[in-house]
Amino acid sequence: MAENSIKIRAKKVDDLVHVKTLIKHEMTSTMHGETSSPLFIQEVNFEHNGSTVFKANWGSSISKNPYLSFKFEGGNSGESITVSWIDNAGDTDSLTAIIG
Amino acid sequence: MKLLSQKRLYKYCCNATLTLIIGLLSFNLLADPASDKEKFQNFFSKKFPSIEFNEFANGVYAIDPESRAQWKDIEEFPPYVFAIEEGEKLFKTPFITGRTYADCLPDRGIGIAHTYPRFNVRKNQVVTLAQELNTCRQFNREEPLPWGRGDLALILAYLASTSRGKEISITISNAASEDAYNKGKKLYYSRTGQLNISCAHCHVDNAGKRIRADILSPALGQTSHFPVYRARWGEMGTLHRRFAECSELSRAKAFPLQSEEYRNLEYFLSYMGNGIEANGPGARK
Numbered sequence: 573m574a575e576n577s578i579k580i581r582a583k584k585v586d587d588l589v590h591v592k593t594l595i596k597h598e599m600t601s602t603m604h605g606e607t608s609s610p611l612f613i614q615e616v617n618f619e620h621n622g623s624t625v626f627k628a629n630w631g632s633s634i635s636k637n638p639y640l641s642f643k644f645e646g647g648n649s650g651e652s653i654t655v656s657w658i659d660n661a662g663d664t665d666s667l668t669a670i671i672g
Numbered sequence: 673m674k675l676l677s678q679k680r681l682y683k684y685c686c687n688a689t690l691t692l693i694i695g696l697l698s699f700n701l702l703a704d705p706a707s708d709k710e711k712f713q714n715f716f717s718k719k720f721p722s723i724e725f726n727e728f729a730n731g732v733y734a735i736d737p738e739s740r741a742q743w744k745d746i747e748e749f750p751p752y753v754f755a756i757e758e759g760e761k762l763f764k765t766p767f768i769t770g771r772t773y774a775d776c777l778p779d780r781g782i783g784i785a786h787t788y789p790r791f792n793v794r795k796n797q798v799v800t801l802a803q804e805l806n807t808c809r810q811f812n813r814e815e816p817l818p819w820g821r822g823d824l825a826l827i828l829a830y831l832a833s834t835s836r837g838k839e840i841s842i843t844i845s846n847a848a849s850e851d852a853y854n855k856g857k858k859l860y861y862s863r864t865g866q867l868n869i870s871c872a873h874c875h876v877d878n879a880g881k882r883i884r885a886d887i888l889s890p891a892l893g894q895t896s897h898f899p900v901y902r903a904r905w906g907e908m909g910t911l912h913r914r915f916a917e918c919s920e921l922s923r924a925k926a927f928p929l930q931s932e933e934y935r936n937l938e939y940f941l942s943y944m945g946n947g948i949e950a951n952g953p954g955a956r957k
Contacts, residue, residue, distance in 0.1 A: 577751060592749050636906060639749060 574665040582653050582671040589647035589671055591618065591626070593640045593655055601632040611661055616640065619654045620647055647671050705844045705853050705943060712944045716892040720880065728893035729951045735880050736887050743955065752829055752901040752953045755908045759830030762823055767812035773827070776808035785828070785835035786950035789842070790938050791849035798852050798935040802910060804827060819929035820913035824898045829908055832899065832952030839898060840950055842943040847938075856940030859933055865924030871937075895942045897954025904957065911938060 577596040582589055593616075610632040618626040625644045640641045647653070649671050656666035684926040698889050703711075717726065720735060727734040763781065774780035802824055806816040810920040817824040844853050860871045874883065875891035882888075898911040915934050916926035927933040 576757075579749065581749065594749050594751070594753065596754050637751065637754065639751070641749075 574663050577665045578655060578657070578667040580653070580655055580669045582647075582669055583648045584671055588643040588645060589620075589653075590643050591641060594637065595640070595657060595665075596637050597637065597657075597659065599632070599634055600634045603632075603645065611659060613638070613657045613659045616644075616655065616657045619656075620644070621651065625653075654657065667669055685886050689901060705850060708857070709944055709946060713947075715876070715894060716879070716890050717748040725947070726949050728890060728945075729896040729948050731889035731894065731897070731956070732813065732887045736767065739887065739957075743957075746955050750901070750955050751903075751956060752908060755826050755829040755899075755901065755953060756833045759826035759828070759833075763827050763830050767809070767814050769812045771812055772802070773805060773808055776811065781831055782834045783838060785831045785952065786838045786840050787842070789935060790943060791843075791845065791852060791939070793846070793848070796848055798849075798856075798939045799933065800912075800930065800935055800938060801831065802912070803930060803935075819910060820916070821905075821907060821909050825910050825913075828899045828910060829953040832950065835950045837949050837951075840942060840945050840948050842939065842946055844943060852936050853940055853943060855933075856938070858935035859937050860940055865919065865922035867922045869922050871918065891941070891944065893945045893948040895938065895945055896948050897952045897956075899952065900954045900956050902956050923924070 573598075579594040580591065581593075582591045584590075595613065595616070597613055598604050598611060599613065602608065602610050612632040612634065613630050613652060616625060616626075616628045616630065625647075626642050628640070630638075651671050653671060654668045656664065658664040713725075717723075717725065723734050730740075730743075733740040745756050763773050774782075778784055785801055788804075789798045791797075792799040794922050803818060805824060805827060806819075844850055863870050863873075872891070875894070879888050879890040895911060898914070899908050900911075900914065901908050902914075910929070912929040912934050915937060916929060919926040
């Protein structure tokens, strides 16, 4: 399991919660001849109050150390948001942050 | 007779002007670093009167509002945060001798990046922080790291982060160091490459103008944010890697990284930015 691979910031601005994430991952594609089997994050999931607020299905075309940001309605300061990812090799990491 | 004397007068005048011009030129070449720096910094504050002195550390993002907005977004969650963390880990990992980088460096390496490059009197040459790190490795029986990218850039990123907000202070103390400075200065203003341009043509004379889709950054404060995460590279890189890229963009053969030429150039360029707050590591496109 990957460690400390996620940085997240979540902040309430007006009615919306702004979420920004940076994930450390090699995201190798087979394009550059570096490897014969690509390694990439397959799924990123953001959960708030037990329900998914954002979900992404990724492939090998996403950049190394990807940055992801989005906004959602219905969150409040002090509540928590959990982000998790799983790659095509089964490696995974997750982190919970408090909305500021 | 009258015609002849006029000719003579003309010749005399010509010679006098020429002597005066040559005199001025040599005076300019022999100008001392301190007055060079003042002229250099005044030039940019006149060219960009609305920009505060410290803002020059941000290069293009100080002068172009659109790029600045994008960069501000990136800086909110900068791509170099992992580099600082990894660099700190590497910096604190002991060598096979049991010592660490901190044992080789003044103030144990913390908050010193803004005082480099320094002129080492014993070695009689300009010494960069990157060199200090690799000298330290060799002293501790470890293989030196490559100069341009990778672990060295990560460690430099960590060291730069401990110098943030401190004013760049490069010292030129004796004749030998002034000589190194002058060599760096000469390189900065010398035409080079198939395009036959000098660093100064772009970053002094034409700073702020467009070069195709990009904007030329002002030379003042250009060393303050290194090492840098460049989107074009997709990773961290050192100042000398950027120098080499610049040389190649003018279609010149780049000098080897950490060569005497680039070290003197770094010495000159850093000295020009004296007084600007260091803000490394940085993010650029």
